Amino acid sequence: MSAAxxxxxxxxxxxxxxxxxxxxxxxxxxxxxxxxxRVQTPPQPSFVAxxxxxxxxxxxxxxxxxxxxxxxxxxxLKGVRFVRSDAARELLASQGFCAVPLGHFDxxxxxxxxxxxxxxxxxxxxVVLFLYHVQFDELLKHIESTALYDDLVALCRAMVxxxxxxxxxxxxxxxxxxxxxxxxxAVPLKLLDPAARIPxxxxxxxxxxxxxxxxxxxxxxxxxxxxxxxxSQYVPRGHYTTSERLRAYFKAMMWLGRATFPISEQMTRxxxxxxxxxxxxxxxxxxxxxxxxxxxxxxxxxxRIYEPTAFFAGFADDLTPGEYAQAIREAVGSEEFDAxxxxxxxxxxxxxxxxxxxxxxxxxxxxxxxYVANRPEELERLLAQSMGMxxxxxxxxxxxxxxxxxxYPSVGRYLGQGQPFTLAAGVRAFPRGLDFFAAAGNRxxxxxxxxxxDTAYQRYDEKLAEMQxxxxxxxxxxxxxxxxxxxxxxLALYARELSPxxxxxxxxxxxxxxxxxAALASWAHLRRDTILYAKQSYVGVTAFRPPAAxxxxxxxxxxxxxxxxLALTAMTAKGLEALGLMDSAAQRSLEGFRQFLAQxxxxxxxxxxxxxLSAEQRAWLRTVGSRVTALAKQMVRGERLNWDELxxxxxxxxxxxxxxxxxxxxVGPLDMLFVVAPDPEGRPFLAAGPVLSFYEFKHPMxxxxxxxxxxxxxxxxxxxxxxxxxxxxxxx
Numbered sequence: 076m077s078a079a080x081x082x083x084x085x086x087x088x089x090x091x092x093x094x095x096x097x098x099x100x101x102x103x104x105x106x107x108x109x110x111x112x113r114v115q116t117p118p119q120p121s122f123v124a125x126x127x128x129x130x131x132x133x134x135x136x137x138x139x140x141x142x143x144x145x146x147x148x149x150x151x152l153k154g155v156r157f158v159r160s161d162a163a164r165e166l167l168a169s170q171g172f173c174a175v176p177l178g179h180f181d182x183x184x185x186x187x188x189x190x191x192x193x194x195x196x197x198x199x200x201x202v203v204l205f206l207y208h209v210q211f212d213e214l215l216k217h218i219e220s221t222a223l224y225d226d227l228v229a230l231c232r233a234m235v236x237x238x239x240x241x242x243x244x245x246x247x248x249x250x251x252x253x254x255x256x257x258x259x260x261a262v263p264l265k266l267l268d269p270a271a272r273i274p275x276x277x278x279x280x281x282x283x284x285x286x287x288x289x290x291x292x293x294x295x296x297x298x299x300x301x302x303x304x305x306x307s308q309y310v311p312r313g314h315y316t317t318s319e320r321l322r323a324y325f326k327a328m329m330w331l332g333r334a335t336f337p338i339s340e341q342m343t344r345x346x347x348x349x350x351x352x353x354x355x356x357x358x359x360x361x362x363x364x365x366x367x368x369x370x371x372x373x374x375x376x377x378x379r380i381y382e383p384t385a386f387f388a389g390f391a392d393d394l395t396p397g398e399y400a401q402a403i404r405e406a407v408g409s410e411e412f413d414a415x416x417x418x419x420x421x422x423x424x425x426x427x428x429x430x431x432x433x434x435x436x437x438x439x440x441x442x443x444x445x446y447v448a449n450r451p452e453e454l455e456r457l458l459a460q461s462m463g464m465x466x467x468x469x470x471x472x473x474x475x476x477x478x479x480x481x482x483y484p485s486v487g488r489y490l491g492q493g494q495p496f497t498l499a500a501g502v503r504a505f506p507r508g509l510d511f512f513a514a515a516g517n518r519x520x521x522x523x524x525x526x527x528x529d530t531a532y533q534r535y536d537e538k539l540a541e542m543q544x545x546x547x548x549x550x551x552x553x554x555x556x557x558x559x560x561x562x563x564x565x566l567a568l569y570a571r572e573l574s575p576x577x578x579x580x581x582x583x584x585x586x587x588x589x590x591x592x593a594a595l596a597s598w599a600h601l602r603r604d605t606i607l608y609a610k611q612s613y614v615g616v617t618a619f620r621p622p623a624a625x626x627x628x629x630x631x632x633x634x635x636x637x638x639x640x641l642a643l644t645a646m647t648a649k650g651l652e653a654l655g656l657m658d659s660a661a662q663r664s665l666e667g668f669r670q671f672l673a674q675x676x677x678x679x680x681x682x683x684x685x686x687x688l689s690a691e692q693r694a695w696l697r698t699v700g701s702r703v704t705a706l707a708k709q710m711v712r713g714e715r716l717n718w719d720e721l722x723x724x725x726x727x728x729x730x731x732x733x734x735x736x737x738x739x740x741x742v743g744p745l746d747m748l749f750v751v752a753p754d755p756e757g758r759p760f761l762a763a764g765p766v767l768s769f770y771e772f773k774h775p776m777x778x779x780x781x782x783x784x785x786x787x788x789x790x791x792x793x794x795x796x797x798x799x800x801x802x803x804x805x806x807x
Contacts, residue, residue, distance in 0.1 A: 110244050110414035112361025114400035114407075115374055119390075120382045125649035126555040129638035135576035135683040137632070138757030142579050144168045149751075152761040153625065154194035158749050163805035167749060171580025171759075174589070174746040174766060175807045180722035183707075185745055185765035186700030196628035197750055197764030198699055200569055200636055201593045203675060205767065206703070207640055208600035209710045209721055210668055211558065214647070215387050215604065216314045216321070217712065218656055223380050224267070224324050229368050230376040231264035231327070232271065234359075237366040237373075239274055241358070241414070249414055252354040256362070258299055259334065259355075262288075263327035288326055293777050294441070294732065300334060301348050305441045305730070305776075308333060312781045313606040313726065325607055331467035332608065335393070335442055338430055341460035342442065353427060356464045357417050360399040365411075381467060386650045388608035389557040391468030392436045399464050402429035435462050438475045441613035441730060449502070451534060453484040457615055469610035472559065473549070474598070477514045477542050478506035478729050479612040487533030495528035496771075503532045504614045504731040505738050508595045508771055514542035515567040519587040523799045558647060559609070562601050565639045570594040577632065577683070578753050585802040589748070589766070592800055596767035599740040603726035603782070614731045625760035626688060628696030629752040630678040637676035644669050664709040671706055687755050725785035727774070736773045741785050743768040743793065746804065770794055 149155060149168045158164050158173070166173035177185060182202055189196045238257035242250055254276060261273045261281035266288070273281065283298040288309045297304045308329060315325035335342070336356035340349035366373040377396065385391075406425035407416055416422055439457045447453040479485065483502035489495075497505045507529055512520035521539075524530050530539075554564035570590045573581050580586060602609060648665050651657040678692050688696075695702070708716055725741035745765040752762045772794040774780060780788070788794075796804065 110241050110249070111365055111411060112358070112414050112417075113364035113411045114361050114403045115364040115410065116397045116401045116404070117374060117378050119397075120385060122386050122557060122646070122650055123552050123555055125646040125653070126552075126561065127642055127645065128551060129635075129642050132634050132638065132680065133684070135574070135632070136685070137576065137578060137683045137753060138685050138755070139577075139579045139753040140171075140751070140757055140759045142169065142171055142583075144171065144751060144759065148759065152751065152759065154192065154761045154763070157192060157194065157763065158761075160806050163749070166585075166803060166805055167751060170583045170585050170803070171578075172586065172589070172748065172750040172803065174748045174804050176768075176804075177745040177747045177765060179718075179744055181718040182722070182745065182765050183700045183704040183718075185747065186703065189747075189763045190697065190700060195625050195752075195760060195762040196696060196699055197748060197752070197762035198628060198630045198675065198696070199593070199748060199764055199766045200631045200633050201596070201766040202703060202764070203637065203640060203672065204566075204569075204593065204597040205600070205722065206668060206671070206706060206710070207562070207643070208597065208604060209707055210644075210647075210664060211387070211562070212314055212600075212604040213664075213710045213712065214651070214661055216317070217661070218383055219324055220318065220320055222656060223383065224320060226376050226379050227324065227327060228264070228267045230373060230380065231260045231267065233366050233368045233373050233376070234260040234362060235264055235271075235273055235277065237362050239277070241362070245414065248351070248354055248418060249358070251351065252358045255299070255351075255355050256359050259359075262299070262334075263330050266327045266330070267323050284330075288330070291777070291779075293735065297334075302337070302342055302344070302442060304333065307776045307779055308441075308611075310779045310781070312779060313603045313724070315607065316781050316783060328467060328607055332465060332469040333440060333442070335440075335461065335463045335465055337442075337461070337463035338427070339460045339462060341456075342463070350423075352463070353423060354417055356399055357403055357426060358414060359466070360396040360403060360464070361412075361414065361417075363396050364400060377466075383654050383656060384467075384608055385470070385557060386654065387558050388605045389470040389472055389559055391465065392438050392471035392610045393440075393461075393465040393468035394430070394433055394463060395468060396464060396466060398433055399430070402426050402433070405429055435459060436610075437471055438479050438610045439613050439615070440469065440610055441732065447484045447615040449484055449487050449533075451485050451487075451538075453615075454479070470559075470605075470608045472563075472605075472609045473546060474511040474563065474602075475610055475612045475728070476545075477511050480538050480542055481510050481514075481535065482506050482612065482614050482729070484615070486535050486538050489532055491528050491531030493528050495531070497529045497532075499731055499736070500733040502614075502733075503529075503535070504733055505736075505773065506612070506729055508598060508728075508740055508769075509591070510539075511563075511598070512567065512570055512591060512594065514539060515546050515570075516543060517567070517570050517591070518572060519584060520570070520591060523588070523591075527798065555646065558643065558650070559601060559605050561639075561643045561646065563598070565636060565643065566594040566597055566601075568639055569633060569636045580750050580752070581632075588799055588802045592769050592797075593767050595740070595771075596742045596769040599726060599742050599769060600724060602728050602740060603724040606726050611727070612729045614729070614733065625762075626696070626754060627693050628699065629750070629762040630675050630682065630696070632679040632682045634676045634679040634683065637672050637679060641669060641672045641676065644672065660709075660712050664706070664712075667706050667709050671702065682755075685755050685757075719786060720782065723786045723789065724782050725780045727776075727779045730776055734773070735776050737776045737779060739770075739772055739774045739780055739785075741770040741772075741780075743770055743789055769797065769800075771797060 241253035727737040
């Protein structure tokens with residue numbers, strides 16, 4: 076055979092030889108390129124078991140005096156000389172109580188001043204609610220700055236590294252998704268650890284986002300996300316201004332709570348981008364389940380952050396990685412799979428259809444297109460377009476849900492005359508704190524809203540009825556799913572109208588106004604304490620002889636409220652134990668607060684039943700000022716006790732994109748409340764004590780207020796107090 080005939084045969088042999096040796100190498104290369112994902116659905120935590128409802132209390136049946144009081148009776152009351160203005164004395168005679176501005180924040184100082192003046196102290200529910208706020212806020216701040224901060228850094232670093240590794244093993248759409256996810260998690264990582272090393276491709280986009288976050292200039296296109304984001308939300312506020320560590324934590328968690336992997340192309344304004352987001356979100360959910368950090372699954376780190384924050388602030392309003400994982404597992408048919416399966420059209424369609432059946436958000440967070448017409452269904456469109464996955468989604472809170480449904484476009488145009496607080500651009504662009512209490516069934520709150528023109532809108536009554544039904548159906552267990560919900564429940568309980576059997580001064584509409592003011596001030600503390608987590612609503616663009624020796628003091632007789640707060644304190648302790656977050660300092664402060672509440676409850680029950688106070692109870696009242704100081708010091712873990720910082724707080728709770736303004740709610744300097752309390756025989760005596768003040772006002776969204784700016788505003792040019800507080804608030 077000639078050489079010419081041999082060459083083809085030799086070539087064939089060589090070709091087959093190459094195949095024989097190359098196939099194993101090609102298989103090995105393919106094995107190295109495989110990106111294995113794991114989708115796991117962490118169990119939804121339940122905290123209701125930590126709550127035990129307080130026992131039923133006997134109905135109030137105290138002896139009391141009649142109103143109005145004769146002027147000579149008022150003039151004979153010991154200590155009445157401190158009620159200096161004629162207007163205040165007239166209120167004292169007509170309704171048995173009045174308040175005057177005190178001008179400072181120091182609760183203990185106010186109590187000691189009353190005692191030193193020889194006047195029995197009045198311990199209002201306000202003092203207890205204030206202490207609850209301090210306890211709640213200090214516990215959350217300590218947990219965030221210690222355990223949660225470090226876990227968040229580790230989680231973000233692990234996700235960046237895993238995403239970078241995926242880029243080297245993939246191509247096309249999967250590689251692009253991995254590149255996006257690397258940049259997405261690089262944003263919070265760089266905020267938490269500016270020295271963190273990340274690839275240049277991720278760093279460029281992450282740094283562009285961080286510049287906008289630091290400028291917090293308002294709503295504008297996101298360089299990374301591809302839709303508009305409201306960067307004014309990234310101003311650290313609340314307790315997050317107290318250290319650089321907490322400032323960084325705030326901005327990182329705000330990003331993970333707001334930045335969305337949207338499902339709808341309405342938000343991205345591009346079907347192609349919506350398809351990319353489906354890949355990105357699924358890859359993110361699968362990477363969380365497949366990645367470990369020093370032997371700890373990344374998903375476990377996610378749970379260690381999400382669960383404590385859910386205990387304090389509630390559960391996400393938006394879809395979580397766990398819910399995406401469930402949809403993916405059903406579509407793929409297994410927990411572990413090759414990432415390439417995410418590109419299978421059949422798998423993608425199955426995932427998409429499953430996601431569409433999941434819960435839509437109840438609160439519009441302001442992302443994406445926001446122009447809406449005057450139709451209630453427009454709100455549903457906004458909510459549908461914002462549906463998607465958020466890694467640490469902001470939390471559903473019922474007050475924000477109420478605000479969302481009682482503003483435009485759910486509630487329509489103004490039908491009245493004048494300029495009520497809620498009106499802007501011809502529509503109900505702002506809610507009021509009273510809206511929540513009206514939705515919770517508080518008759519006086521609704522009367523006040525009507526009297527100031529804040530209900531004269533299309534569909535307001537209809538939507539309020541819907542919200543009243545929604546809140547009434549939550550049930551006691553539902554209200555105790557998280558600590559912030561439980562706090563709201565206690566405030567609604569406190570603000571309710573009282574029945575005969577309570578002292579005379581507590582049965583007027585003016586006292587209901589005072590209760591609402593205290594409840595709103597405590598609600599302002601709550602929204603400030605949870606400002607990072609609570610999802611904020613948005614409006615889219617468009618005659619007696621005084622006793623010779625009065626008691627040394629008087630506790631506001633609301634044992635039902637003290638009992639509820641006792642139950643919440645026990646719930647907090649059990650929850651922290653279960654989450655592995657209880658330390659000795661927290662244990663001591665919770666026990667101290669429990670003892671304080673228990674004594675207040677016992678005294679209140681004695682007052683309502685007409686029983687004389689024991690020697691121990693009288694001694695407790697004489698020293699209540701120093702007890703409040705000692706308890707507050709325990710709560711702040713030995714740090715310097717600054718009453719201004721603890722009391723004078725502010726929170727933005729709603730954003731109107733038409734006026735570029737937010738609704739701010741704040742707590743200002745204390746008022747001094749004077750009450751004509753009945754002794755066990757029903758004879759009147761004067762008691763005095765500090766109570767909370769409440770402010771509600773609009774402010775530019777580009778300048779969302781911090782506590783520090785708020786206190787400066789109070790010193791220079793404070794906003795007016797709500798008009799309805801004039802029913803009991805008199806000049807000094």
